[in-house]
Amino acid sequence: MSLATSRRPDWRLSTTLTACLLLLSACGGGNGDGVDNAVVTPPVTPPVTEPAVPDTACEVVNSGGSVVVGSGLPGDPAAPEPASGYRLGKTAVHAKQYMVVTANPLASRAGCDVLKQGGSAVDAAVAVQMVLGLVEPQSSGLGGGAFMLHYDAAQKKVVAYDGRETAPAAATENYLRWVSDTQRTAPQPGGARASGRSIGTPGAVRMLEMAHKDHGKLAWNGLFGSAEQLASNGFQISGRMADAIRGGATGLSRDPEAVAYFFNADGSPRALGTTIKNPAYAATLKTIAEKGADGFYTGAVAQGIVDKIRVTSGGTPAVAITPGLTTMEDLANYQAKRRDPVCTTYRAYWVCGMSPPSSGGIAVASALGILENFDLSIHKPTAIDIEGGKPTVMGVHLVSEAERLAYADRDKYVADTDFVSLPGGSPAMMLDKNYLRSRAGLIRFDRSMGTASAGVFGTAPAGVSLIEERGTTHFSIVDKQGNAVVMTTTVEAGMGSYHMTQGFLLNNQLTDFSATPTDSTGAPVANRVEPGKRPRSSMAPTLVFKKNADGSMGDFLMGTGSPGGGTIIQYVVKTVVGALDWGLDAQQATNLVDFGASNSATTSLGGEHPSINTANGGADDPLIMGLRGLGHTVSTSAQSSGIGTIIRVQRNGQSLLQGGADPRREGIVLGDAIQP
Template sequence: MQIPSHPASSVSPRYSLVALASIVLLSLAGCGSSGGNDDKLVSTACEATTNDGSVVVGSGLPGDPSFPELASGYRTGKKAVEGNKYMVVTANPLASKAGCEVLKSGGSAVDAAVAVQMVLGLVEPQSSGIGGGAFMLYYDAASKKVTAYDGRETAPAAATPDYLRYNSDSDKTVPQPSARASGRAVGTPGAVRMLDLAHKDHGSKPWKDLIQPGIDLATNGFKISGRMSDALAGAKTALQADADAIALYFNADGTTKSLGQTFTNPAYAATLTKIATGGADAFYTGAVAQGIVNKIGVTQNVTTGAPITPGVTTMADLAGYQAKKRDAVCTTYRAKYVICGMPPPSSGGIAVAQAMGVLENFDLAPHKPTALDLEGGKPTAMGVHLVSEAERLAYADRDVYVADTDFTPLPGPLGSTLLDKGYLKSRAALVSTKQSMGTATAGQFGNTRLGVSKVAENGTTHMTIVDAKGNVVSMTTTVEAGMGSYHITQGFVLNNQLTDFSATPTSADGLPIANKLEAGKRPRSSMAPTLVFDANADGTPGAFKMATGSPGGSTIIQFVTKTLVGALDWGLDAQQATNLVNFGAANSKTTNLGGEHPNIMAANNGDADPLVQALRAMGHTVSVNAQSSGVGTVIRTASSAGEARLTGGADPRREGVVLGDTYKVKP
């Protein structure tokens, strides 16, 4: 998709995400003072900063945001980070640092994404890694194009529609010990091949140099964070089935490695070294690929001796995997913006576009949050209601129509079916401002009849990156559930992505399910990396405005939608929109209201919270369970002098930070 030029973007943090001590105050190489106010402004690079100083991430000195702390549901007080040239937001400080150092040295946004992914697979193995898949939206500032890169995992060539529910055609028992923890759950990983494809298109640094930060960290070690520690402890029993997991993640006394322990992963370093020197082919062929195939074929729990149902993935499945370039899903919003998202096999781009397309039929401005503070304020009942109802309608269509379009086509061209403005206006007419619809019915398109498929999704992590040339990456990457399939090989976690398929090929009423499992097919996802542009008068995309995305399984659609509404309709800054209470609904009577947020009174199921009471009065069944989003947002703004700048926000529900070339006022 063609996108007109825009003013040069800028990037760098002014505020930290934790209390930091002063270490470095003046400019680092490659980052000079900002124009226009040179006598008042200085820049530093790839440091977390406060008004009283800055600290290099990973230094281990006081204030280092990578210093391990107990996992927290929500960290208050985060402020938007302001940048001048480049910026990276990830869910882990060490990953942000790796990406920022690439940008500091002149690397592209894709270069930084490669480095970030290799580090995330080490420091956040519960969420993503080279044994999983990813979706990337990339904006090329020179060509003004948005490209969608599909690195979603695929089912093996020998898989059948009953692959997840029966051991075989003659053995109708379920896979052992479960579909997720069996070899059947593992899809052919796609992240490495996708990053290789994007790097060949848009990389500027040598591939091997981008892998090196991950190799160094795996070799030298890092201190385990609270989230990784909790993930290992929570998966202890399942991980004990796997010999490689025991060797990697357990202490000699049988406990899992925990908060603050120094963790090294020589096997991962060796794997990354092969990828660094041999390229992506070294992952998909040879010893690494054979190790993946062997692990998928394991038949026995090493601790108990209980059977494990093997998968049928072969070396040919690995060698034949292809990452794909696809057309982004781009729609206008209120004639002011163009929102671009990921196409199928992700449902995220279409569902977010549908929700926003319904919402543009309502004036949301009067329903902005009240008592606005750093945390995004207190959502209003009508604001939550309208967004949730729009999402119910979007999920209803998603559950019926969206799957891997290489196998199951959509009901027609998006512009004349699911994303047609007239269709979305008719869907908006189904929304009452007084009462929740509870459960929505999917729209009808001709004689198309498909069964409803609701599949629980989990896991993932997200990165948002802008480089000094204005190129942008919004990338969501995953191994599916926490610690994936619990199968470890050569230092990395194998995904359980195939459980995102419908385990049954037909619905209870006998209709075919679009998201049924088929050989070579990619399971439907909810990942929703998103780019926003100012709209030109003719509705085409203009200047880059915003990039965001989140982990969170099927609730990703809700997390991204609330962030877009917060920024575009309610004027929240990048951190406030990210911080904002997570709210929304899939297609059920339950409306989510993230009880981890300090502005929600979650005690006693929210009975004392006026917002919860108001929503219940409108017919919503309200859940105040904690919502573990991981939103990473960058918004292009203008300084007081009118210069284009970037501001970033990292989700306070995870451990991430925003880093770039820091823009701040001298004391």
């Protein structure tokens, strides 16, 4: 029996007591004055009371009953386990009214508890992010940035929220490659990433406050309780967090606050299952809860951020660290932004994605617009099972070729549109149906193109920027009113810049800029560093809607997204294609082999998936060999997507939410009346 249901009164005991009280009265039990009642009434038959249905909302239901996440009872998905490349056997779950999917069980519970109280999707997003910053510090947090799409079900309107980090006002185009324009030595230690130069002004907190003012239902200061409690009372280190601490030990060792938090007294990294407390994080959350985002962007918290960015040495023995140039004014002047989403049609659907400075929405829409010219339904996976089945050679080939073309265009043209305009001044030219049809015509059925060339739009020549992006996390939420949030949030690389202050890590997001302002031809790179500019991203939170008969956007159908750096676009495309073209459910589409290509000859097939046979160099796998036969260079390196998908489905004549959490991470789906 779960903790929640064990607190319910036993219906049988309640009925028995009622009967006994009635019988007492009927048998002359007295009126309290010592005189027997003169009138004897016949016994009253109590009404038949049906057993109460256990309230399993926000609990995990399994063969043994239900269990509260974080309770420590058998079957608790929050019990720490070693990090795994792929967890077999995950199946879609269903809920009646509300649902949340995150990459960590404790974060899913925090969001679901808010939804259960009647909170909005944005309310839940605030609670989720605060917990993720604690239990998944390697991926996101207060010191990072985020992109959010919000769907307002009553107004049938999608708004994009931009909480991307910004370069400081003192940054120049050489900020990442030289100490200054006159002192032309590289930032230390080891380049920009672990120096103060990589740290952008964080945006997640200001963005969440903006979205909450627009769409929140519960009080802001009431959304931090789960995270504060976990930070104060402690939580157990998960497998992914333990791996990240161990993997980032060298970088973290330069920061005394990080050392005190992530390492034992003997200098060893804190291990899987260790209970860890973070009172500094709890104090920071309390400040934000009481003062709003201003409590983060001004005052003592902001000063602590600036001081850490400007630190000049660290470690034992001390090593020089090139300081960043961020000031208190940079934080005080940071602005989150509402933007128009990138929305296009795809077959019988509308697909909405994030606008620049993320390239994710344009690249996903571009790839889908190219694929729209092919009948993908005949190339669906074979032997479809709960893991998504075995992708076909032609299915992977067509999707990968479309992605090569999409990446070519995004590499050349997409950056922060507040600084660099898209061709034609909007996404329309890059996503024009005739243009994408011409791009589709470049795809051959018998041979991979290897590397694609960007399209020509008659604009000024632009330099091409290829950036290696890294970690992140994603969550998807639908509330009781049908409002939806898809939010991808990040500190960039695992453990960010390794700089820690007041219980949270600071990002290294500025390394998503091109380190050099021009390419090898001397052409200016769109994604170069400029003061106040936001670096280009691949984050691709995505919403899908049905298309009405008149072609307009109809009802909500699907929300999805993923972490994964530059490969996010590929993870989202395969999930959307899996659901819309191949009929996979939310969990199957999420489980499906991670495959795709950026603009290179290499095509990835996630070797962690049970459908991929990596033995004997892949020679025994017909998918690998078939792709090689078409000229693909196949990589079977394990992928680390973290897809979270919600789909609105009809089941037994009832409209339900169907959810899937990526088996490559630790996340779960929670909602009301969850059923297998």
